Amino acid sequence: MQLSVDPHSATPPYEQIRAQIAEGARTGDLPTGLRLPTVRALAEDLGLAAGTVARAYKELEADGVVETHGRRGTLIAAAGDTAHRLAAAAATEYAERAHRLGLSHPDALAAAVTALGLAYPGTHPEV
Structure with a gap:
């Protein structure tokens, strides 16, 4: 697994790792079940603080991308089900x-479509 961090990027290092x-x-470049390096090793x-890598791993776990199993x-993680x-x-x-x-169904749906458009620029979500 080859990861790199650009110290000159406006994106924080933990987010680059995540x-x-x-x-x-x-x-699929990182297959299900692949064991990631320990926080300290990575x-x-x-050349980063352990807390930086720990934050990336914590966010990945919250998103269901990785699972932490104590000594293992x-x-x-298996992507589909968790995501x-x-x-x-x-x-x-x-x-x-x-x-x-008190939003109506159309207004709530419009807000969600707008948010999706912001999260996925250049796409046109279908309703």
Whole structure:
């Protein structure tokens, strides 16, 4: 696994690490079950503080990209099930909040489509 961090980038180092691992997991370059280096080992390899790598791993775990198994370490998770489950939970939370705010169905849907357009520039979400 080859990761690099550009110290001159406007993107924080933890986000550069998170994005590279997430992309590798998404494309299959980092296969399900692959054991990632320990936080300390990766931090040392990249010349970063351990807390920086720990934050990247924590965010990857929250997104369902990796799973931490104590002594077995941090492994690339099976992408499909976790990603869909987390997205469904976020969508449910959004729907409940939009309802509490009194938004109509079309207004809540329009807000979600707008947010998707901001998250995925250049795409045209279908409703």
